[in-house]
Amino acid sequence: MIKNIFFLPLLSCDECGGFYSGCNNCCQTVITRTVYTLTGITGATGATGATGATGATGATGATGATGATGPAGVDGGAGVTGATGATGVADTLAVGTTTTSEPEVLAAVTDSGTENNHIFDFSIPRGATGATGATGATGATGATGVTGATGATGITGATGATGPAGDCYPVGIDAVLTACDNVTAGDPYANFTNYKVYPEGSGVFTANGDSICLNESGLYEVIANVCYKAAHGDCAEVALCLNGTEICCAKRRLNCNDCGVTVAHMLDAKPGDELAVAFRNTDCFDGLKVNLWIKHFVIEE
Numbered sequence: 001m002i003k004n005i006f007f008l009p010l011l012s013c014d015e016c017g018g019f020y021s022g023c024n025n026c027c028q029t030v031i032t033r034t035v036y037t038l039t040g041i042t043g044a045t046g047a048t049g050a051t052g053a054t055g056a057t058g059a060t061g062a063t064g065a066t067g068a069t070g071p072a073g074v075d076g077g078a079g080v081t082g083a084t085g086a087t088g089v090a091d092t093l094a095v096g097t098t099t100t101s102e103p104e105v106l107a108a109v110t111d112s113g114t115e116n117n118h119i120f121d122f123s124i125p126r127g128a129t130g131a132t133g134a135t136g137a138t139g140a141t142g143a144t145g146v147t148g149a150t151g152a153t154g155i156t157g158a159t160g161a162t163g164p165a166g167d168c169y170p171v172g173i174d175a176v177l178t179a180c181d182n183v184t185a186g187d188p189y190a191n192f193t194n195y196k197v198y199p200e201g202s203g204v205f206t207a208n209g210d211s212i213c214l215n216e217s218g219l220y221e222v223i224a225n226v227c228y229k230a231a232h233g234d235c236a237e238v239a240l241c242l243n244g245t246e247i248c249c250a251k252r253r254l255n256c257n258d259c260g261v262t263v264a265h266m267l268d269a270k271p272g273d274e275l276a277v278a279f280r281n282t283d284c285f286d287g288l289k290v291n292l293w294i295k296h297f298v299i300e301e
Contacts, residue, residue: 089116096121103128141233144256170300175204176293177212183279183288190277190290204296211276212294214269219297222250222267224277227260229287237280238290240265243273254282 096112096119105125113119179195189210197205206213214220226238231254239251240263250265269275277290 092117094119098122098124101125144234147257171297172300173295174298175199175202175296177205177207179207179212179292181290183282183290185285185288186283188278188280190279190292192292195292205294208274211274212292214273214275214294214296215271216296217270218268220267220269220275221293221295221297222263222265222275223293224263225260225291226252226254226263227287227289228254228285229259230285231256232284233281235281236285238263239278239280241276241278242267242269244276246278254285 092113094113094117099122101107101123103125105123107125108123110121110123111118112121176198177195178198179192181190181192181194183190191210192207192212193209195207195212204214204216206215222240224238224240234253234255236254237251238254238261239246241247247265247267250263252261252263254261275294277292279288282288
C-alpha cells in the first residue's frame with residue numbers, strides 16, 4: 001500500500017494576517033489529508049516479447065590517458081670496422097688518331113690502349129659532295145676607261161759608229177699570197193676561201209680554209225689587217241697562229257675606240273707549217289673583216 005500525503009496551499013489573510021486554505025475568507029487551521037492507495041496482488045510474469053531491432057551505434061568514447069613509458073633497452077654497442085682496401089690503379093685517357101672516312105659510313109671510336117691506359121681513335125665520315133650550283137648570269141660589260149695622256153717624246157740618242165760592211169746577199173720575193181675574209185662574229189678563225197697567189201701556179205702556198213700551208217722552208221713576212229664597223233667591249237683579240245699555237249708577239253687587242261688593227265710578223269718556216277689568223281671574244285662585233293698578205297723571201301744567186 002502506498003501512502004500519499006497532500007497539502008493544501010496556504011494563502012495569506014488580508015484581515016487578520018493569518019493563513020487560510022483558500023476555502024473560506026477567514027483564518028483556519030491547515031487541514032492535512034492522507035490518501036491511501038491500495039496495490040493489488042502481482043500477477044504472473046508474461047512471456048518475453050520478441051527482441052527488438054538493434055539500435056544505432058553510439059558515439060565513440062573519449063581517448064583514454066597515455067600509459068607510462070617502459071624502461072630503456074640495452075645498448076647494442078658499436079660494430080667492428082673492416083680493414084681499408086688497397087689503392088686501385090688509376091685509368092688514363094688519351095686521344096689517338098683522327099681519320100676521315102667515306103660519306104655515309106658510320107662514325108666510330110676505338111680503344112687502342114691497354115687495360116688501364118685508354119687511347120681513343122676517332123673515325124669521322126666526310127660530308128657528301130653538294131650539288132653543283134646553277135651558273136650565274138653574265139655580268140654587264142663595264143664602261144671603257146679613259147685613255148691616258150700620251151707621254152713626252154724621249155731625247156734622241158747619239159748616232160752610233162758605222163759598222164763594218166757585211167756580206168751582200170741579194171734577197172728576192174719569189175711568191176706572194178693575198179686573201180680576205182668577212183669574219184662572222186664569234187668565229188675562232190678567219191676562213192680564207194677568197195685568195196690569190198702570185199705568180200699563178202706557184203706551189204709555195206696551199207689554202208685550206210681556216211689555215212694556209214707553207215710548203216717551202218725559208219723566211220715569210222705575214223701582215224694581217226683587221227677592221228670592223230662597231231665593237232662592244234675591249235676583251236676581243238686577233239693573233240697569228242703557227243701549227244695551232246699563238247705567236248705571243250703577234251697578238252693585238254681589238255678596242256672599242258679603234259676601227260682596226262694590224263698584226264705583222266717575220267717567221268722562219270719549215271715545209272708543211274700551217275699558218276692561221278685566230279680571233280677571241282668577237283661575239284659583239286659588227287662588220288669584222290681581215291685582209292692577209294704573205295711574202296716568201298729567197299736569196300738570189
